[in-house]
Amino acid sequence: xxxxxxxxxxxxxxxxxxxxxxxxxxxxxxxxxxxxxxxxxxxxxxxxxxxxxxxxxxxxxxxxxxxxxxxxxxxxxxxxxxxxxxxxxxxxxxxxxxxxxxxxxxxxxxxxxxxxxxxxxxxxxxxxxxxxxxxxxxxxxxxxxxxxxxxxxxxxxxxxxxxxxxxxxxxxxxxxxxxxxxxxxxxxxxxxxxxxxxxxxxxxxxxxxxxxxxxxxxxxxxxxxxxxxxxxxxxxxxxxxxxxxxxxxxxxxxxxxxxxxxxxxxxxxxxxxxxxxxxxxxxxxxxxxxxxxxxxxxxxxxxxxxxxxxxxxxxxxxxxxxxxxxxxxxxxxxx
Amino acid sequence: xxxxxxxxxxxxxxxxxxxxxxxxxxxxxxxxxxxxxxxxxxxxxxxxxxxxxxxxxxxxxxxxxxxxxxxxxxxxxxxxxxxxxxxxxxxxxxxxxxxxxxxxxxxxxxxxxxxxxxxxxxxxxxxxxxxxxxxxxxxxxxxxxxxxxxxxxxxxxxxxxxxxxxxxxxxxxxxxxxxxxxxxxxxxxxxxxxxxxxxxxxxxxxxxxxxxxxxxxxxxxxxxxxxxxxxxxxxxxxxxxxxxxxxxxxxxxxxxxxxxxxxxxxxxxxxxxxxxxxxxxxxxxxxxxxxxxxxxxxxxxxxxxxxxxxxxxxxxxxxxxxxxxxxxxxxxx
Numbered sequence: 001x002x003x004x005x006x007x008x009x010x011x012x013x014x015x016x017x018x019x020x021x022x023x024x025x026x027x028x029x030x031x032x033x034x035x036x037x038x039x040x041x042x043x044x045x046x047x048x049x050x051x052x053x054x055x056x057x058x059x060x061x062x063x064x065x066x067x068x069x070x071x072x073x074x075x076x077x078x079x080x081x082x083x084x085x086x087x088x089x090x091x092x093x094x095x096x097x098x099x100x101x102x103x104x105x106x107x108x109x110x111x112x113x114x115x116x117x118x119x120x121x122x123x124x125x126x127x128x129x130x131x132x133x134x135x136x137x138x139x140x141x142x143x144x145x146x147x148x149x150x151x152x153x154x155x156x157x158x159x160x161x162x163x164x165x166x167x168x169x170x171x172x173x174x175x176x177x178x179x180x181x182x183x184x185x186x187x188x189x190x191x192x193x194x195x196x197x198x199x200x201x202x203x204x205x206x207x208x209x210x211x212x213x214x215x216x217x218x219x220x221x222x223x224x225x226x227x228x229x230x231x232x233x234x235x236x237x238x239x240x241x242x243x244x245x246x247x248x249x250x251x252x253x254x255x256x257x258x259x260x261x262x263x264x265x266x267x268x269x270x271x272x273x274x275x276x277x278x279x280x281x282x283x284x285x286x287x288x289x290x291x292x293x294x295x296x297x298x299x300x301x302x303x304x305x306x307x308x309x310x311x312x313x314x315x316x317x318x319x320x321x322x323x324x325x326x327x328x329x330x331x332x333x334x335x
Numbered sequence: 336x337x338x339x340x341x342x343x344x345x346x347x348x349x350x351x352x353x354x355x356x357x358x359x360x361x362x363x364x365x366x367x368x369x370x371x372x373x374x375x376x377x378x379x380x381x382x383x384x385x386x387x388x389x390x391x392x393x394x395x396x397x398x399x400x401x402x403x404x405x406x407x408x409x410x411x412x413x414x415x416x417x418x419x420x421x422x423x424x425x426x427x428x429x430x431x432x433x434x435x436x437x438x439x440x441x442x443x444x445x446x447x448x449x450x451x452x453x454x455x456x457x458x459x460x461x462x463x464x465x466x467x468x469x470x471x472x473x474x475x476x477x478x479x480x481x482x483x484x485x486x487x488x489x490x491x492x493x494x495x496x497x498x499x500x501x502x503x504x505x506x507x508x509x510x511x512x513x514x515x516x517x518x519x520x521x522x523x524x525x526x527x528x529x530x531x532x533x534x535x536x537x538x539x540x541x542x543x544x545x546x547x548x549x550x551x552x553x554x555x556x557x558x559x560x561x562x563x564x565x566x567x568x569x570x571x572x573x574x575x576x577x578x579x580x581x582x583x584x585x586x587x588x589x590x591x592x593x594x595x596x597x598x599x600x601x602x603x604x605x606x607x608x609x610x611x612x613x614x615x616x617x618x619x620x621x622x623x624x625x626x627x628x629x630x631x632x633x634x635x636x637x638x639x640x641x642x643x644x645x646x647x648x649x650x651x652x653x654x655x656x657x658x659x660x661x662x663x664x665x666x667x668x
Contacts, residue, residue, distance in 0.1 A: 033471070059471055065495070065498055065499060067491075067495040067498070067499070069460065069491060069492050069495060070463070070492055070499055073459070073460020073463075073464065073495075073496070074460045074461075074464040075464060076461050076464060077460060077461035077462060077465040077467070078467055078468050079464070080449065080461060081468035081469070082472075083467075083468050083471065097491070100454060100457060101457065104457060105454070105461070109450060110658070110660070112432055112435055112436050112440070112450050112452075113431065113432060113442035113450035114430075114431060114432050114433040114656075114657055115657045116431060116444045116450065117444065117450050118660070149658050149663065152659075172660075173659075174660055203667065248665060249665050249666060250665065250666055251667045252666035252667060
């Protein structure tokens with residue numbers, strides 16, 4: 001899938017993969033600017049853009065006022081006038097003030113001007129829990145935005161996908177919301193091919209092949225699902241794990257092909273269940289492959305509460321675990 | 336009698352013609368609505384002076400206009416044709432939005448006219464981003480003109496945008512068309528003191544108020560601010576105090592929230608007949624010439640109406656176009 005221009009690779013974690021990709025984008029295209037809160041002198045709160053301001057200058061690495069609506073809105077104006085902005089929302093929990101600029105403006109610029117104006121914009125933001133982030137540093141936001149035509153949404157789990165998909169998002173002629181699970185930032189390491197490559201938006205990836213159950217996931221839970229699937233493999237049970245990678249557009253072919261093969265579907269995501277990504281996948285599979293199924297579709301998702309809490313038991317109760325996922329998988333395989 | 340301005344006679348007549356055209360096209364929109372030919376039109380009567388004056392300060396082919404939805408005269412003044420306006424009113428396929436947008440929500444890359452949103456103040460960050468792009472590329476001699484009503488100044492994005500422009504000394508002019516009414520909400524319910532321009536000092540940029548019923552004063556204020564922006568002098572806030580004579584749109588009825596006596600009293604400042612009298616005093620346009628001008632504006636409007644009405648609607652299949660560069664399907668199959 002990946003178009004690789006070099007056979008060499010480097011081991012890095014997800015945060016290093018974001019950083020390396022942004023660095024290359026800044027090196028390769030003077031139209032690229034990064035704007036957001038604390039992206040310059042501080043180099044981003046996760047140090048993703050550390051030292052960028054020294055190399056690229058404060059005109060290209062812009063410490064903005066604390067004003068999320070205009071971080072996105074200004075980036076929209078930059079994109080409409082020929083720049084390639086990469087806007088950062090410091091934590092996904094802070095994205096709500098910019099909702100109109102993303103949903104009402106960026107996603108509609110091409111459509112409402114019949115293509116006279118376009119909005120090639122990337123909005124990066126760290127999301128997700130398991131980091132003692134409490135109510136305002138833990139949320140998953142994908143379901144709030146995946147309803148919106150005109151937007152694309154990406155949520156990679158592995159460093160090689162981070163690079164390929166971020167490159168594709170930066171090259172894309174339309175607005176892309178790029179979601180980075182912050183628990184995976186330093187937890188997940190992997191080989192990342194050197195040189196420039198892209199991975200097409202909207203293509204899922206089978207991270208583990210199997211025959212008895214399809215598990216669809218993304219982000220942190222994808223890693224836990226892989227861990228659970230390995231446990232089942234030791235029990236002689238064969239589970240296929242599909243990494244969505246892109247949430248909109250979504251890879252219908254990959255999901256249906258896998259479900260047709262395994263005849264069972266479990267969707268696992270951290271975001272709460274009601275109206276979540278799993279709801280759309282369930283509906284699509286029910287509409288198009290119901291008679292291929294040997295068991296009811298199941299969703300293992302976050303509970304429908306406003307947030308995980310700061311206290312450890314409240315966070316642990318919200319979050320699933322590889323053990324819980326393994327139980328769900330076992331039950332479905334044996335159904 | 337006022338001192339004659341430095342504008343040429345041709346420029347003064349061009350301003351007056353834009354004002355006449357704005358009023359005539361706007362009346363046409365209301366007529367077409369009342370005839371049942373179009374579902375909706377919005378109103379800008381009372382904004383003719385500020386818009387025609389500001390448009391004269393706009394350099395075509397260089398500057399960028401990021402307007403709101405009450406800027407018919409400004410769009411005409413920078414080069415949008417009456418035919419394009421009528422295509423927008425009739426929602427025809429040849430319209431810039433291909434019939435998707437509300438009337439008077441234009442977009443023209445050729446004219447540097449940004450696509451218009453109905454969401455109040457949503458355009459201001461775009462204008463600031465566009466000004467940043469000009470400054471970033473070192474495009475001296477270009478600037479952004481962005482406009483909004485008094486109601487927009489209550490929005491958070493208004494504050495965020497003016498603040499960011501001041502921080503970066505961007506080449507942009509914020510032009511407030513203060514018509515005293517935000518649909519039904521009067522100025523006194525919108526802000527604690529009635530002068531938008533006074534806020535400029537708080538942000539660290541020049542602010543000026545101007546009589547929004549005087550096109551020459553509006554031209555001069557906006558021209559000064561645009562020249563400053565184009566030459567690296569940073570952003571400005573100009574407040575033009577005008578008045579909205581009509582209801583907000585064809586779907587509004589202003590008699591439900593303000594007295595007809597108030598509106599009647601304000602008609603003495605109506606910029607169109609006032610400017611006509613001034614041009615006569617200057618000896619630029621006599622009564623006969625003014626009538627000829629009005630006839631030509633009406634003829635052009637009638638011709639544009641007929642031509643636009645004869646154009647086709649977009650195909651139903653166009654609903655699915657231009658969602659993304661490569662198509663609209665949310666699923667990859």
